[in-house]
Amino acid sequence: MQIREMLTDFVVENFLFGRHGELKDDDSFQENGIIDSTGVLELIAFIEERFAIRLHDSDLIPENLDSIRRVTDFVQRQLSVTTERSDAA
Amino acid sequence: MNQAAVDPVVVHRMTSALQHRGPDDCGVYTAPRVALGHARLSILDLSGGRQPMHNAARSLSITFNGEIFNYLELRDELQGKGHCFTTSSDTEVILHLYEEEGERCVEKLNGQWAFAIWDQQRRRLFLSRDRLGVRPLFYTQTGNNFLFASEIKALFASPEVARDLDLEALDQIFTFWCLLPPRTAFKSVRQVPPGHSLMVENGQVRLWPHWRLEFDPESRYGEDGEQKLSEELLALLDDAVRIRLRSDVPVGTYLSGGLDSTFITALTKRRAGNHLRSFSVAFEDPSLDESAYQQQASAFLGTEHSTVQCSRDDIARVFPEVIWHAEQPILRTAPAPLFLLSRLVRDSGFKVVLTGEGADETLGGYDIFKEVKIRCFWVRNPQSTWRHLLLRRLYPYMEGIQRQPSAYLARFFQVDAQDPGLFFSHLPRWQLTAKAKAFYSDALRSELGRYDAMSELESSLPQAYRRWDPFLQAQFLESNYLLPGYILSSQGDRMAMAHSVEGRFPFLDHRVVEFASKLPVRLKMKVLQEKYLLKRCADGLVPSAVKKRKKQPYRAPDGDCFAQGAAREYLDELLSPDCVRRFGLFDPEAAAKLLAKFRAGRAIGAKDNMTLVGILSTQLLVSQFVNPLTRRDFLHANT
Numbered sequence: 001m002q003i004r005e006m007l008t009d010f011v012v013e014n015f016l017f018g019r020h021g022e023l024k025d026d027d028s029f030q031e032n033g034i035i036d037s038t039g040v041l042e043l044i045a046f047i048e049e050r051f052a053i054r055l056h057d058s059d060l061i062p063e064n065l066d067s068i069r070r071v072t073d074f075v076q077r078q079l080s081v082t083t084e085r086s087d088a089a
Numbered sequence: 090m091n092q093a094a095v096d097p098v099v100v101h102r103m104t105s106a107l108q109h110r111g112p113d114d115c116g117v118y119t120a121p122r123v124a125l126g127h128a129r130l131s132i133l134d135l136s137g138g139r140q141p142m143h144n145a146a147r148s149l150s151i152t153f154n155g156e157i158f159n160y161l162e163l164r165d166e167l168q169g170k171g172h173c174f175t176t177s178s179d180t181e182v183i184l185h186l187y188e189e190e191g192e193r194c195v196e197k198l199n200g201q202w203a204f205a206i207w208d209q210q211r212r213r214l215f216l217s218r219d220r221l222g223v224r225p226l227f228y229t230q231t232g233n234n235f236l237f238a239s240e241i242k243a244l245f246a247s248p249e250v251a252r253d254l255d256l257e258a259l260d261q262i263f264t265f266w267c268l269l270p271p272r273t274a275f276k277s278v279r280q281v282p283p284g285h286s287l288m289v290e291n292g293q294v295r296l297w298p299h300w301r302l303e304f305d306p307e308s309r310y311g312e313d314g315e316q317k318l319s320e321e322l323l324a325l326l327d328d329a330v331r332i333r334l335r336s337d338v339p340v341g342t343y344l345s346g347g348l349d350s351t352f353i354t355a356l357t358k359r360r361a362g363n364h365l366r367s368f369s370v371a372f373e374d375p376s377l378d379e380s381a382y383q384q385q386a387s388a389f390l391g392t393e394h395s396t397v398q399c400s401r402d403d404i405a406r407v408f409p410e411v412i413w414h415a416e417q418p419i420l421r422t423a424p425a426p427l428f429l430l431s432r433l434v435r436d437s438g439f440k441v442v443l444t445g446e447g448a449d450e451t452l453g454g455y456d457i458f459k460e461v462k463i464r465c466f467w468v469r470n471p472q473s474t475w476r477h478l479l480l481r482r483l484y485p486y487m488e489g490i491q492r493q494p495s496a497y498l499a500r501f502f503q504v505d506a507q508d509p510g511l512f513f514s515h516l517p518r519w520q521l522t523a524k525a526k527a528f529y530s531d532a533l534r535s536e537l538g539r540y541d542a543m544s545e546l547e548s549s550l551p552q553a554y555r556r557w558d559p560f561l562q563a564q565f566l567e568s569n570y571l572l573p574g575y576i577l578s579s580q581g582d583r584m585a586m587a588h589s590v591e592g593r594f595p596f597l598d599h600r601v602v603e604f605a606s607k608l609p610v611r612l613k614m615k616v617l618q619e620k621y622l623l624k625r626c627a628d629g630l631v632p633s634a635v636k637k638r639k640k641q642p643y644r645a646p647d648g649d650c651f652a653q654g655a656a657r658e659y660l661d662e663l664l665s666p667d668c669v670r671r672f673g674l675f676d677p678e679a680a681a682k683l684l685a686k687f688r689a690g691r692a693i694g695a696k697d698n699m700t701l702v703g704i705l706s707t708q709l710l711v712s713q714f715v716n717p718l719t720r721r722d723f724l725h726a727n728t
Contacts, residue, residue, distance in 0.1 A: 014686060017528070017679035030500055033524045038694035040497050060494030 003051070003079075004072045010046050011068065015039055025069040030062065040065060047071070053078045095124040102246040104128050107239055109414075110154065110586045116140055118150055123207045123214065125152040130589055132156070132440060135337050138178035144188060145173070148209045151187075153180045154239050155202035155224045156593065158332035163197060187215070192286060195299045199332065199599060203239055203281070213290035220300040221447070221597045222270075222283025222573030225582055229278045235289050240583075241278050241416045245714065251277040252715050256536050257545075259674070262418050263703060264523050264542040265515075267574025269549060271296070274417040274710060283573045300599070302569055303553065304561045308607040318612065319625040322604060326626070329598035330356040333443055340441045340593075341366040341434060344394065345643060346382030348620065348627060348635060349445025349454070351390070353595055355630040357443055358390050367392040368434050368442065370426040373400050377644055382635055389632040397433040399426040401646050405656035412709040414587040415579040419706050420522065420699040423645045427584040435588040442585070446576060447596035450568040451605040453560075453613025454620045454640065456483050457567070461514040461559045462617065464502060468509065477502060511547060511555070514563030519543070525700040528675045528683070546570075560610045568602075647698035651705060652687045660684070663708040672711045675704050 008023065015034050016023060029035040035043060043065060044055055053075070064074040097119050104115050104126035111128030118125045118141040127140040133156070141152045157163070160179035163186060168174070172185040179200070186194040187206055192215055195202075201223035206215045216237060218226045228237040231249040244250045255276040258268050268274070270282035281287050284300040310318065330353065334340055342354040344367035358365050367387055372378040380396065387394035404425040411425045412418075434442055449455045460483055467476040477499045502517050510516065529537075554565060577594075585592045595601070605613070608622065615621040619640055627636050651660050662668055664684050666677035683701055686692045692701070 013682060014691065017676075017682040017686075019527075019676070019679060030497075033520075033527065036521060036524055036694050036696040038493065039696065040494065041492055042691065042693060057494070060497070062497070062500065 003075050004068060006050065007071050007075070008068055010050075011035075011043075014042060014046075023068065025072075026067050028062075029066050043071070047075060051075055051079060094121065095119060097124060099247050100124040100126045103236070103238055103243040106243040106246045109589060110239060112589050114139060118143075118152075120150075120207070120209065122212075125150055125205065125207060127152045130440060130591060132336050132338055132591065133160075134176050134178035137176035138180055140180060142176075142178075142180050142184065144184050145175070149184055149187060150207045150209070151180060151184050151204055153183060153202065153204035155200060155204070155219065156333075156335075156591070157182055157198050157200040157202065158335060158593075158598075159197075159199040161335070192217075192288065193299075195286060201593070201597075205237055211290070213288055215286065215288055216281055217286040217299065218281040218283060220284045220599050221568075221577065221602065223577055223582065223592075223594065223597065225578060226281040227273060227278050228281065228287070230294070231277070235294070241273060241275060242413075242714070244278055251275075253277065254674075254711065254715060256533060257540050257542070259418065259533075259707065260526070260537055260540060261542045261545070262420065263525050264519050265546070265570060265574075266420055266522065267571050267579075268417065269542075269545055269570065270574070275714070283569075301551065302565065302602070303551070303606060304557055304565065305607050306557060306561065306609075308609070310607045310609065315612065315622070315625065318608070319622050322601075322622055323626040325598070325601050325604055326352075326595055327356055327359075329595035329601055330443065331360060333593040333595055333598075334360055336441050338440050339366070339438070340443060341368055341437075341439045342392070343367070343430070343442050343444040343592075344369050344383055344386055344392065345445070346379035346386055346635065347445065347638075347641065347643075348624070348631065349448035349596065351386040351445075351631040351635050352448075352623070352627050353443050353445045354386065354392060355390055355627075356595070358392065363391075365390075365392045366437065366439065367394045368430060368437070368439075369394065369396050370430050371396045371398050372426070372645070373398070374646055377646065379641060382638065385632050386635050389635075395433060395437060397426075397429045399429055399645070401650040402655045403429060404645060404650040405654055408650070408656065408705070409659060409709055409713070410587070411584070412706050413713050414583045415706075416583070416710070416714070417579060418703055418710055419575075419579050420525070420703045421645070422647050422650055422702055423643060424580045424584050426645050427580055428587055431585045431588040431590040434585075434590045440589060441591050441593060443593045443595060445596060446581065446592070446594045447572070447602075448620060448623060450564065450572050450576075451596055451602050452608075452620045452623045453564070453610070454623075455563075455567060456640070456642065457514060457518070458560060458563055458614055459483050459617050459619065460502070460517075461563045462614065464513070465559055467502075509559065511550070511562070512543065512566070513559045515566055521696060522699060524696045525703050528679050528700055528704060530674055530676050533674050558610070560614070564613075648687050648692055648701040651684075651701065652690070659709075660705065663705065663712060668708065669704075672708060672716075674707060674711070680704055 065071055100117050107128040111130045113131040114129040116127050116139055125141040129140060141150050143150045157179040160182040163182050167185045174181055195217045201219045203218050203224040203226035225239055227241050229244050229250050236244050236247055238244050253276045255272055258272045258274050261268050271279040273280050284298050285296055286299050288295045342357050344350050344354050354367055369383045371380040404422050407425050407428055411428050463479045478495055480502055581592055612622045624636060664680050666681055669675050669677040669680050
């Protein structure tokens with residue numbers, strides 16, 4: 001499954017409780033009430049666990065985490081950095 | 090009350106429905122056009138205070154729930170005017186005072202009351218409810234009938250009363266946690282709002298306020314000096330306790346381990362002498378448990394202390410009964426431990442407890458008041474990268490907020506510096522609560538249409554509200570709505586009376602409330618030090634550890650209680666897609682997924698917790714009241 005689909009499934013299941021039709025790739029999680037003040041912690045835990053990447057405090061900003069597209073781009077960036085590091089090693 | 094004749098069978102049935110509030114005696118009075126019923130909890134004048142009670146001429150008849158604490162002073166005054174008394178009860182004092190002052194009699198009462206007086210000569214029925222809404226009072230009209238009662242279930246004893254939910258009221262609960270009076274959870278039933286009286290006369294119903302909570306920011310109170318004001322506050326509270334100890338049965342206290350209940354217990358102990366019983370709840374979860382402080386306070390004050398241990402399973406087990414008594418949906422489980430506590434009190438042989446309720450609202454104790462001060466500080470420089478981080482310090486007990494990235498914290502508490510709006514203090518909370526509305530069914534959304542709970546609230550605000558600063562506005566919202574609509578009702582009277590226990594609240598003595606409303610904000614909260622003036626009064630009265638401890642709001646475990654164990658039986662049925670679809674209020678698939686999230690241990694946020702408890706309590710309410718055939722199953726299967 002692609003990153004975007006995995007993230008979409010997670011958000012739909014955990015925050016929209018199955019209402020898939022309401023989520024578009026650029027919908028702001030916060031502005032649309034999709035993720036509450038602590039829900040972002042669930043999202044972070046999912047990203048760290050599912051994609052085996054570690055998020056730093058400076059990563060935890062809406063620019064990286066506030067829509068499906070932003071999270072997908074962010075995860076892809078992180079994964080490519082991890083891959084580059086592995087290649088270099 | 091009926092234009093023609095009243096069916097006494099219905100009145101007996103209504104009175105029986107309130108037996109838990111008054112198991113000691115019951116009485117029904119019938120006259121050609123009116124009937125009054127009463128279920129009595131005997132506290133004053135055990136042998137002579139039977140109700141309904143009549144005046145000497147039998148032209149006035151009263152049914153009364155509550156206590157008039159200044160009844161001895163009023164009685165002296167009335168005797169001086171020639172009134173003769175045949176009992177030593179406070180009930181008779183109300184009757185004589187009504188003879189003397191008519192409907193304005195309530196202005197002289199210091200107490201917590203809900204009563205009805207049938208004035209036969211003037212052919213009118215006078216109802217009144219105390220200033221802060223300690224005692225409940227509901228009414229409905231069906232055809233020619235006017236029915237009233239302390240609880241809605243008594244009204245439903247009449248087959249004529251419709252049981253449809255008020256969907257807009259439901260929407261209010263999913264916004265504010267409480268209802269805006271005169272609404273109740275049911276379309277056909279109204280409540281007499283706190284501080285209001287009502288007259289039924291010539292087929293007309295007239296409702297008016299006899300008291301209002303007002304703040305006086307221009308007050309010169311602050312000029313009197315802290316020492317003098319703290320002495321005055323202490324004297325008022327001491328007197329509030331003194332008159333609340335008037336009882337012909339033993340009086341105990343709730344002792345939560347916080348400042349307010351410890352303070353009240355200390356004042357009570359000074360007057361009650363050697364032997365005083367205190368009661369509290371203890372939780373298995375150490376982050377919620379305050380046992381250590383309770384033990385410390387009890388040892389310091391020398392009370393005989395009893396505790397009820399409350400587990401998640403206990404909450405799940407009694408939750409259906411909690412809703413049966415609360416008669417409205419709730420978004421937190423916090424009333425359930427208080428239900429268990431009142432059972433302990435009753436089983437210990439007590440009927441009356443003094444508690445610390447009301448101090449946080451009147452004297453500035455809640456975290457939301459600190460929150461509003463910090464956010465006001467932040468508004469002055471919205472671009473600041475650190476001012477909002479002070480908010481994290483307010484909630485050390487909320488793991489989510491501690492771990493929340495700062496950018497998200499800022500967004501949650503965001504401030505519009507240009508237009509802070511009327512509900513600056515409460516908007517972040519209400520917006521968070523309202524997110525549960527995503528679970529509404531399409532049918533409910535369509536029924537609600539463009540209904541906006543906040544507009545209804547706005548239209549009920551007093552003119553002066555707009556002139557108050559955000560701190561006072563927050564105090565008003567807490568005191569005028571959440572206090573009567575949740576703290577004193579779902580969490581207060583209804584949980585205590587479920588086991589025939591009467592709560593008495595010295596901090597809600599109207600003299601204390603009126604004194605506090607004139608205090609400048611800086612004496613309620615000095616910088617971020619809550620209940621500043623009260624703490625000055627508490628010197629030497631409470632253990633210093635209790636006085637200095639960081640405030641811990643009373644909380645109970647929420648959604649987790651229902652994930653497994655005792656709730657399973659009713660939860661599986663009430664949240665089944667079939668049942669959710671049948672009741673028509675929530676989205677069945679979404680509710681099932683939410684429950685699955687809890688059962689998988691993945692639900693951590695406040696939104697999920699409030700949503701699960703809100704949906705479950707609403708489903709219970711419908712099953713118990715709207716579709717009562719199933720009520721018994723859920724009420725007693727797990728108790």
